Amino acid sequence: MSSGRMRYAPTSKLFIYSMSTLYVVSPPLEIFEGLKPELRQRIVTLPDFLRYPAGRIKGITRSLLAGRVALPRRILYYWFPKAYFDCLVQARPGDAILIYEACNVRVLRAIRPYLPERVPCYIYYCNPVGTTFRRPAEELQAIRALGYRLTSFDPCEAERYGMACTGQYFRYPEHQPDNIDSDCFFCGLPKDRAGTLQRLRTRLEAExxxxxxxxxxxxxxxxxxxxxxxxxxxxxxxxxxxQKGQTGLTRRPLEALFYGKKLLTDNPEIARYDFYRPQNVFILGKDPEEQLRAFIESPLAEVPETVRAAYDVNEWIRHYLP
Structure with a gap:
């Protein structure tokens, strides 16, 4: 525990320290629970309070006014809960702000005048920006012009749109069950891959x-x-x-890495990563499908702990810590 004083913000589980602090809006809390105590005490997590507000009147007024004209803070409190918004507003030199997946240019414009000038404000995109924005190049440039520092999980998108690449990350499991219930597991929205998933399932079950x-x-x-x-x-x-057009890692390869599982993927870029081992990763479209069953039933190749640790949330968060 730091020697700095701690206080609890009202109506929320916020911890504010007198030492330098990273304020994080809408992080994956289950993964952030894997942070070491010395890092966790420097981080304040906030919910996704910048999202579209509940309530018809709030939604209409925000759509009409936010980012179009300069607004006093008391108006912004109507759309953005005061307890959370004030955490960002009250950040001090030496602190930093990290916002996940911020995509509404006018909302970011509305709050920008109230964010302290000497506090860097990062935005991290953990999904392809083509699924986040209608006009990625134009909207990302508008956000950058407001003074936000843009970062991405995807090295190709980062290069294309002039963002810093901070990559993908995960955490060490707290525990693992002993029993195995299935050979292959997938969970996700169908998006543009429903047909691919159905064909793959048919192929696997045929084996x-x-x-x-x-x-x-x-x-x-x-x-x-x-x-x-x-x-x-x-x-x-x-x-x-x-997803279509994605080259950066989803979180699934790292989940497989940290849980000690085989991985079946359609992303050929994974062969460029230091944790790639052909005994552990089967690349659809590259590796022979007649070897699918043999691949899944064969033992895992060892990956050095130093390689795995580089993808841990405790290392990733250092890109943003002040």
Whole structure:
């Protein structure tokens, strides 16, 4: 525990220290729980309070006014909860701000005058920007012009749009079950890959492999992230099918790496990564499909702990820590 004083912000689980602090908006909390105590005490996590507000009047007024004219802070409190917004506003020189997936240019313009000038404000895009923006180049440039520092998980998109690449990350599991319930596991929205997933499942089952596919089409069918990780921990092989145009890592390859699972992926760029081992990673379209079953049933190749540790959240967060 730092010797700096700690106080609790009202109506939220916020910890504010007198030492330099990183304020993070909308992080994956289950992964951030893997932060070491000495790093966790320097980080304040905030919910996604910049998202479209609940309530018809709030939504209409924000759409009409936010980012179009300069607005006093009391108006912004109507759309953005005061307790959370003030955490960013009250950041001090030496602190930093990190916002996940911020895509509304006018919202970012509305809050920018209230963010301290000497506090760097980063935005991290952990999904392809083509799925986040209608006009990625134009909108990213507008956000950059406001003074935000743009970062991405995808090295190709980072180069294309002039962002820093901070990569993908995960955390060490707290525990793993002993039993295995399936040979292959996939969980994700269908997006533009439903046909690919169905053909792959048919191919795997033809090999006599058991498949656990969760492709939710309604909110009731979705798994929580702990439920997802429990299913992943009980499989032999994790399936990773990227969205169209994506070259950066999804989180699935790192989940497989940290949980000690085989990986079946359609991303050929994975062969460039230091954790790649052909005994552990099967690349669809490159490796012979008649060897699928033999691949899944064969033992894993060892990956040095130093390689795995480089993808841990404790290393990744250092890109943003002040």
């Amino acid at each position: 006599g492999l058991t498949c656990d596919f969760v492709i939710p089409r309604t909110p009731a069918e979705k798994l929580t992230y702990p439920q997802y990780l429990d299913r992943l921990a009980r499989t032999r092989c994790v399936i990773d099918i990227s």
